[in-house]
Amino acid sequence: MINLRLKIKSKSPYLIHLAVILFFLAIAIFYTWPLVLSFNDHTTAIIKPDRDQNFWFMWWVKRALLDFHTTPYFTPMLFYPGGTDLAIYPTNLTGSILSLPVQLLWGIVPTFNFLYFVGLVGGAWGAYCLITYLTDNRRAGLLAGLVYAFSPWQAPATYFGQLTIIQLQWLPFYTLWLLKFLKQLAPADPADLKLVSLRYKIRYGTLSASFLVLIAFTDQYHLLFATFITVFLASWHLLRILFQKRWYNALGVALGVGLAVLPAVLSYAPLFIRTSHQTTSGVFTQTSNEIIPGADLGSILAPWQSLWQLQPFEPKFLLHTLVWLAVMALGLIGVIRQRGIRVWGLMFVVLVILSLGTTLVFFGSDTGIPMSGELISKIPMLNSVHYLWRWLIPASLVIAVCSGYGWVWFETRLKTFKLAQSLKLKGSFRGWLENSGVAKLTSGIFLLVFVLGSSPQPIEWSDWVVEPTPAIFTSGQMEQPGALLELPFDMRYHHKAAYMRFQIEHGRPILSGYLARTPVYFNERSEIPPYEKPTPFFDYAASPLAFIMQAESLKLSASDAINLTSDRLRSYLTYNHFAYLVLYKYDYGEKLSDAVYNQQLKIIERVVGSTKNGCMYEDTQMLVCAVPPPAQMQPLLTFSRGWYGAETDGGGQRWMNGQEGFLAAFVPQTGRYVLSFDAIAFARDRSLTLEVDGKAVTTLKTNPAQQSFTVTLELSTGDHLIRLFSPEPADRPIKLGISQDNRPLSLLFRKMQLDFAS
Incomplete structure (x- = not known):
């Protein structure tokens, strides 16, 4: 309710607030029991990737601020050697900074x-x-606190380990200071104008501004929620004043709210500009979602069924449902019976609609009816959100307010019930009941039932454990400075969250990482030609790492069109400061297939030689090998996209896949280099255009007879992308009656090499 009387107290009830905090702490311990007994090695997160990502963000903020003295919104530690921008990700800068003493004293998990x-x-x-x-x-306040922080709508963030989402503390306090500030700017009741004080305007305006800044640097979702609440409550308050034709007061409200949000706007603007650029430029994937999952409408009435698939006749389902329906009923009563709070009821309806996703889903059944997500998916930046059901978080705050008002109405009805008289009680107990005892007794019973009825589902304790970091990363055996090249490079993406957790211990840059929105150059499914990718960072497809990234599909062969010698590979890895190769034998809990493992092992053997002599550590989980220095720095040429596997008949040759193929080149110093190769055109004469970094260098003529070519290139130090393109359409052998091969073929290559020009 915005139209409430002003109450200015000279002293806060510290002991009461301390008791309230201890009460909620006890409930939190009960909900998460026995987590408090294993604070160092367990968490409530049973979905590991998001948990590990949040571990990493806290660690990186500490490293960036205390060690590197730089912004936490860019990191060179992931997607090495180029690093990646973090503006688009929820780094929880606020929480990470405030918890620095805890991290320095006790570590990441605590x-x-x-x-x-x-x-x-x-x-x-x-x-x-x-x-x-x-x-x-x-x-009513105790009930509201339980409903907001411990409602089932908060449970997914808990179990997914999404720490930024579960930072629930800022939003209600911001709402509180905003309401007080609005009342000081212009009370809705003109009779309260005499209670307005410049001192309290400054106090509540400053608190509103400060908490909005804290929210802005906690999480983008929470900033979106705070923006919604600000616009909704300020607009409602402003309209009420305008209807009273208090034009001067209305102007004061508009200016006051503008000044309150200005610090957040100014401080967050640089980050917002970077984020908006990244969500619209195509640098990252999943920033323009056509289908955005939302809440099941059934979760509004029976959230535990839609969230955890409880059956309607299970005892747990009945208790959960009855408790939540009681909360919803109290909220409805509050909106209907209590004067002036319908703004909260309207806000709840809007938030629920926003949470329902692209189409309406009711208890698991998709009705196909378009919902708010259909419109949101067409709005730039907003369509980068992953889950619309997160709008239920501010909705839980609103229903907490409504149910609190409903409880106040319920208590007034209890006062008319003469329990002591009906039971013919006498003495002090009767006096207690007649005063406020019935309300206290009833509220105590209801709070107890709510706690029991909304407690989380039992989870296997083993699912809460934080797996230990491999001993090799904590033992100090890895003395050589430099980055880690972790294999397989094309493992399922979520597994790389564990690599980030290991990085907290070893502190070395790693080649990949798990982030909610993948840099587009790292997405193997992307159809964008490598040299056209709109990336400001390191382009893997334009480097020799492309071959390692696609090792399983390109198939490293003992006899291939490019001879990858140890010295050439070592030159590239040494130049980029890769110190160790790490081969993980398990992919997200599943053992690698023999084919995948052997393919990755071939890469390591090309670099270090025999793994028995060239590697420093091996156990059932991983193999670790130090990168030896090259005898002499040499250029390196590898396959990138656009190639079939090495031919099994004849050996030492590869067909280009269709009309174009890419080569990734590395040169250790600026100068002249010679690209040499043999080429055979399939079925007819063909042209071959050679481009370096998108610029045409030469056009060659090829025919079905084997020809040798040499092309001199002026190359600067570092990586380059070479494109081979044949404008004539590729032909299929099966259509020409030559063989049963159905691949589109154009050019066959042999003996490809890049060397220093003599």
């Missing part, structure tokens, strides 16, 4: 758990303060 408890307890306390201010009823 810091994660600390911030998790701060989010739950702080969020519940904030909701308590908000509803207590609005209703002057502490029991």
Whole structure:
């Protein structure tokens, strides 16, 4: 309710607030039991990738600020050697900075758990303060705190380990300061104008601005929620004043709110500009989603069924459903019966609609009816969100407010019930009941039932464990400075979250990483030609790492069109400061197939020779080998995209896939180099255009007879992308009656090499 009386107290009830915080802390411990007994090696997250990513973000903020003295919004530690921008990702800068003492003293896992408890307890306390201010009823505040912080709508973020989402503490406090600030700017009741004070305008305006800044640097979703609440409540308050024709006061509200949000706008603007550029430039994947998953409408009434698939007749389902329906009923009663809070009811309806996704889903059945996600998917930047059901987080705050008001109405009805008189009680107990005992007793029972009825589902304790880091990363055996090249490079993407967790211990740059929106140059499924990729970072497809990235599909062969010698590979790895090769034998818990393992082992053997003599560590999980220095720095040529595997008949040759193929080249110094190769045109004469980094160098004529070519190139130090293109359409042998081969073929290459010009 915005139209409430102004109450300025000279002293805060510290002991009461301390008791409230301890109450919510006890509930949080109960909900997560026995986590408090294993704070160092367990978390509530049972989905590991997001948990490990949040570990990494906390660690990286510490490294960036304390060690590198640089912005945390770019890191050279992932997607090495180019690094990646982090502006688009939720780094939780606020929480990471505030928890630095905990991280420095106790480490990452305790810091994660600390911030998790701060989010739950702080969020519940904030909701308590908000509803207590609005209703002057502490029991309603306790209920609101439980509904907001411990509702089932918060459970997915808990179990996914999405620490940034579970930072619930800022939003209710921001809403509280915003409401107080609006009342000081211009009370809706003109009779309260005499209570307006410049001192309190400055205090509440400053608090509103400060908490909005904290939200802005916590998570983009929470910033979106705070923006929604600001616009909704400020507009509602402004309209009420305009209807009273108080034009001067309306102008003051508009200016005051503008000044309150200005610090957040100015401080977040550079990051917002970077984020908007990245979401619209095509640098990252999943930034323009046509289908955005949303909430099941059934989760509004029976959230535990839609979230955890409980059956309707299970005892747990019944208790959860009845408790949540009671909360919803209290919220509805509050909106209907309590004067002036319909703005909260309207806000709840809008938030629920926003959460429903692209189409309406009801208890698992997709009706196909278009919802808000259909429109959001067409709005730039907004269509980069992954899950619209997260709008239920501010909705839980709103229903907490509404249910708090409903509880106040319920208590007023209890006062008309003469329980002590009906039971013919006497003495002090009767006096207690007649005063406020019935309300206290009833609220105590309801809070207890809510806690029991909304407690999380039992989870296997083993699912909460944080797996230990491999001993090789903590033992100090890896003394050679430099980055890690971790194989297989094309493993399923989520597994790379574990690499980020290992990095917290070894502190070395790694070749990949797990981020919610992949840099487009790292996405193997991308159809964009490598040299056309709109990336400001390192382009793997334009480097010799492309061959390693696609090792499984390109098939490293003992006899191939390019002879990858140890010295050439060592030259490239040494130039880029790769110190170790690490081969993981398991892909997300599943053992690598023999074919994949042997293919990756061939890469390592090309670099170090025999793994028995050239590697320093091996166990059942991994193989670690140091990169030896080259005898002499040499150029390197490898296959990139656009090639079939090495031919099995004849050996030492590869067909270009269709009309074009790419080669990745590395040269250790600026100068002249010679690209040499043999080429055979398939079925007819063909032209061959050679481009370097998108610029045409020469056009050659080929025919079905084998021909040798040499092309002199002026190349600068580093990586280059060579494109081979034949404008004539490729032909299929099966259509020409030559063989059963159905591949489109144009040119066959042999003896490809890049050397220093003599």
